[in-house]
Amino acid sequence: EPEVTQTPSHQVTQMGQEVILRCVPISNHLYFYWYRQILGQKVEFLVSFYNNEISEKSEIFDDQFSVERPDGSNFTLKIRSTKLEDSAMYFCASSEQALLGEKLFFGSGTQLSVL
Amino acid sequence: SQQGEEDPQALSIQEGENATMNCSYKTSINNLQWYRQNSGRGLVHLILIRSNEREKHSGRLRVTLDTSKKSSSLLITASRAADTASYFCARTSGTYKYIFGTGTRLKVLA
Numbered sequence: 286e287p288e289v290t291q292t293p294s295h296q297v298t299q300m301g302q303e304v305i306l307r308c309v310p311i312s313n314h315l316y317f318y319w320y321r322q323i324l325g326q327k328v329e330f331l332v333s334f335y336n337n338e339i340s341e342k343s344e345i346f347d348d349q350f351s352v353e354r355p356d357g358s359n360f361t362l363k364i365r366s367t368k369l370e371d372s373a374m375y376f377c378a379s380s381e382q383a384l385l386g387e388k389l390f391f392g393s394g395t396q397l398s399v400l
Numbered sequence: 401s402q403q404g405e406e407d408p409q410a411l412s413i414q415e416g417e418n419a420t421m422n423c424s425y426k427t428s429i430n431n432l433q434w435y436r437q438n439s440g441r442g443l444v445h446l447i448l449i450r451s452n453e454r455e456k457h458s459g460r461l462r463v464t465l466d467t468s469k470k471s472s473s474l475l476i477t478a479s480r481a482a483d484t485a486s487y488f489c490a491r492t493s494g495t496y497k498y499i500f501g502t503g504t505r506l507k508v509l510a
Binding site for chain 1: 433435440442443444445448488490496497499500502
């Protein structure tokens with residue numbers, strides 16, 4: 286069964302450093318998302334991406350964050366200058382069609398630890 | 401806050417019992433979905449109910465939706481130890497942003 290893959294599974298970085306989290310969505314999916322979850326608690330929306338541009342973003346997704354689909358398969362989240370509070374599990378998700386209510390397929394996440 | 405809220409936050413039951421989790425939200429919705437998360441893993445879609453539906457079944461899962469009360473419930477019948485996980489509701493309301501609730505941590509004791 287096709288799945289969303291995320292790399293790396295764990296990322297440790299120093300505060301102020303840049304990190305890039307990588308995702309390979311399911312190949313025929315059109316909508317891509319990043320979510321994050323702090324300490325196994327609530328799942329927070331960061332950004333949605335469609336047709337090579339951001340569809341929506343949350344207030345968390347400030348100028349330190351950016352997303353890119355550099356080729357036909359990868360979808361990346363970049364945090365330019367990490368802060369301690371960016372420590373979280375980051376999930377990539379994708380959906381097949383640009384229809385409201387399409388179910389999301391999630392990757393297994395990247396645990397980001399900012400020291 | 402637009403976020404949904406699950407209730408209870410944590411639930412512990414014996415194997416074979418039914419588990420009921422509730423989700424409340426504040427604004428109108430197009431549909432509501434339930435997801436499951438095993439510890440440290442990604443979320444897995446369980447079931448979707450549209451705003452014009454009142455009840456839906458899938459195997460041992462039963463979901464209800466009451467748009468007048470802005471609430472939904474997820475019932476897992478005849479629970480198993482393997483059902484131990486966190487359960488989240490997610491809703492969309494006219495955008496492609498899925499808003500997740502805070503989750504219910506279910507523990508099924510063998």
